Amino acid sequence: MSLMPYAFGGLAAVVLLGSFFAASSQNLVRSVLWLGAALIGTAGLFALLNAPFLAGIQLILYTGGIITLMLFGVMLTDREHAVTRQNPSLNPLAALMVAGTFFALLATAIMNTELPVHMKDLNGGTQAVGFNLLQEHLLAFEALSFLLLAAMVGAIVLARRRDAE
């Protein structure tokens, strides 16, 4: 008996519920924590799909990044009630269009991808990721890190300007 379907079901439920409550919760902190739960669920899916390295990275980068997001959320909202009861949907129609487009894109991509049938054909191991990043897609990888560096320098410049005044 394989536990795979149950594990997948459980993790998928965590991701779905987490995403739903992250969007619908009226409390900013709770909504961020739900997002964290959804991202942990995604890490679980990676682990299930024979990609332990990606699972670990997902936990460190995405879920770990949530805590910083949460801090910004609390620091940038000046009053406490703004944190606890404000999460309005500004324009449901536009949101629906963006979400719909994104869904269509993802659905097309998934439909057009040939998924490997056997679990052992999947490879998300450290070596595979390393070769992909540092050999096949080295240029894109470097461009991305350059972009991030530029963003970081920009952030420092923006933060500094306030001091000078």
Add this chain to the structure above:
Amino acid sequence: MTDIMDQLLNHPLGRGVLLGGVLVGLMMGVGAFSTYLERKFAGRIQNRLGPTIVGPFGLFQVIADGIKMLRKEIIIPRAADPVLFLLAPIVAVTLTLASAAVIPFAEGMEPVVTSVGLLWLLAFSGLLVFPVWWAGWASNNKYALFGSMRAVAQGVSYEIPLVMAALVPVILAGSLDFGAIVAAQKGGAWFIWSNPVGAIAFIIFFLASLAEANRIPFDIPEAESELIAGPSVEYTGILWGMFPLAEYIHTFIASAVASLMFFGGWLGPGPDGLHWMALKTGALYLAVYWLRWSLVRFRSDQLMRFCWHWLVPISLALIVIATLWVHAGFGGSA
């Protein structure tokens, strides 16, 4: 009897429940016993006796304290966020225990077999700052919130040198697997002295994991003299008890990981095995107490400056040197 055991261990669910149960029991035991050990150790350092009354050598003090804590009323402040308030300590303990699951205590003795054990360990222990933060936030108390803000600032900053120092043995061994990292240290070539960077990387790793576990001299989020007790100030009874429990277990795990990565884990002169791992982990664990009762607390800004001005640049340099060292053909099996 052995047949049943084999069947259980081969079934994924049985294996999870059985090994998970053993691991949780072991770690909880370590956490509970640590309270006694710490008080005894602190007493000796300060020329006192520590607990002596309850049971032989005061050993049953642990049980007495446990019962006392369980019987205390659990108070949820009226202005607190009740769900998050209750969940925070539980999640803290859960995450700590989850990070213990990938540690091999001897060759092949890890509950979860994975090729990226170190990465998972770092991931779970990095998440620990979450429950501490939201405990402070959910308490709706300014001291708690101040404390948890400090906890996040410290946790997020020290995670960087922690991960980079942990990368040094990874580069030297060419693997994220604890088994392979230990195997690369065979023949007395422990990473702490087999190369020019190991000793410094160990010191950085150890300091940063102390900071992650909020131990003195890095217990700034708690700072009982300024912030009363930081994020845990509103907690009572066993809910409060879970925070120090998670802290003790986390420190123990950090000691175990340090001995795996820098001191050869279960390898040793004479027969290899669990006893060496226990000895090394225990020695490092005691060193944590020793530091705690010898040093005073840093100031918050000193702590951050120490991290960003010293630990981060040094650990970056260590990575470069370790890479060159492996590239030049010393050690490493990548």
